[in-house]
Amino acid sequence: MIYAEFNCHYDLFMYYSSCHGLFISILFFQAYERGLMIAIIPFTSKILEPCQSSIAYRPPNPWTMGILSLLVEIYNLPNLKMNLKFDIEVLFKNLSVDMKDVKPSSLLKDRIRQIEGNPDFSNKDVSASQAPVVAEVSSGVMPTINHVEPQPEINSTSRATSLPNMLSQYAAPLRLPTNNMVEDDKSALIMPEQVSSLGLSQVSPSQTPSLSSSSFSLSQLIAAIPRADIYFRINEKLSSFGSLQYSKIMDMALDKAIKEIIGPVIQRSVTIASRTTKELILKDYAMEADDSAVSRSAHLMVGTLAGSLAHVTSKEPLRVALSSHLRSLIQGITNNTESTEQIMLILVNDNLDLGCALIETVATRKVGLYSLPLY
């Protein structure tokens, strides 16, 4: 039965060869790795040459075309010896196959071939065909220290105006302790050396700038309050009474309220921020050789901390003082006690954050007036 299928001995030979595992591609892999293609390519040419006259194995037989693809891949290898290239060209010519029409395979790219004494390739530019050498990581290289500086706060004015204002019908509850207890605490607890100097212990207080009470003179603080771009929010509910009149009242009341509370708030905020900044900057920048980097970091930090502390600390005292002044000013233009309270609450809630933002600005600027005694 089998013999009836074939016309000549060649087909029978090829049939038995493929059935019994004559896998030419595997031979090529081994030859490529060990430098034996000088033998396997002529061998393959002799085997495939009669395919042209074979009905079963002539191109585009898949088995035959697979081998041709591999040969094209080999042909394109850099520095392949000329005699091997010639053998491949002759084979394609004999089979009447154009090499450009055959897509090269990619079976050899992952295989590492023997370099030394390989007769398949010429010796010139051997290094060009090698994979790039991976550079070794130098263990002696130290990573650069990344000095992260605290970022300045969002612009205080824009934050104040962008904060949501909720109209509250109830006054904020007064918190413990009462005012006279606060006064009593402060007089009993504030220690002179704490206020008089923030310098290091080995530095004489008289030789360093002091953050004593006298340096927080009220006139200096008030002079630092920005005035140019202040505008007040006057609720539409109050337009029937005249917005301009309420702007004037608001300006007077806020001015009085800020003057009333700004001294203690600034002193406390700047004192705490300076102390914290000194301790942390000295610790984190102990190895820093660049004095200007230390100074810049310290100023950024102390300004941010002082501003934030002043803003949050001033809110309740400012609310109380502002409410008091507004109440007395509004009573001058209306006889109705109930409407006085309503108007006062509206004005306070709409403009309290603006007042706090002004105080924050003063705190941030105030702390810049002193060079921190870090050394």
Add this chain to the structure above:
Amino acid sequence: KREMFPDLAPLLWHSFGTIIVLLQEIIVVYPVLSPPTLSLLASSRVCNALALLQCVASHPETRSHFLKAHIPLYLCSFLENTSKTRPFEYLRLTSLGVIGALVKAEGTEVINFLLQYEFVPLCLHAMAVGSELSKTVATFIIEKIVLDDAGLGYICATADRFFAVGTALAGMVTSMDDKPSPRLLKHIIHCYLRITDNPRGLEALQTCLPTTLIDGTFNNLTKDDPTMQQWLQELLVKVRSGKMGGLPPPVQGHMPRV
């Protein structure tokens, strides 16, 4: 994850920029404290930063540095808040936890710091507006303060101060009528007992000790705790007789888990 690293605190303190970053996490939430718009997500984030600072406050190597840099003062605004919503309560409790970690230490450095920077009013505020757990931590802090001689002297130095403390303690006793907390009650009784070691305090307590401590309202609680029962009996004997006892009994209370 803090429990896995016994020496996390020195790592936090001495690594570059870490404490500054944690401070930044604190001050960025100041704007949302008033009007109260703190979200639960933002509250959790800042509370995680406070938990790390609590490690620094707890460790003997870093506690003094922590005080010297005045870090606790950045928590005052959290403790002053009056909002009772869950994000603010979480923030209040965690802030109290930092202070509570400080007062567990022996020595007078911490007590002097808290007295100097007016933390007593902040704890009284938490005792007035906080949840039961916040009340318990705040009362524990006050208890530690009055157990210190300087702290006891501070509380009893002026009528205003004593009245503020007495009002806060009595307020908690009064509000416990329907659902008393044994642990909180124990801290309260111990505070009262210690106050009787001061002549002015003893005299004042004779007129303002809550009646529910005298009339047996809390007998069901005290009978299960011999120490609390002993403290209450000793307190009542002192108040009725007007005589001061000897040294206070050793402290057996422990910090509630935060």
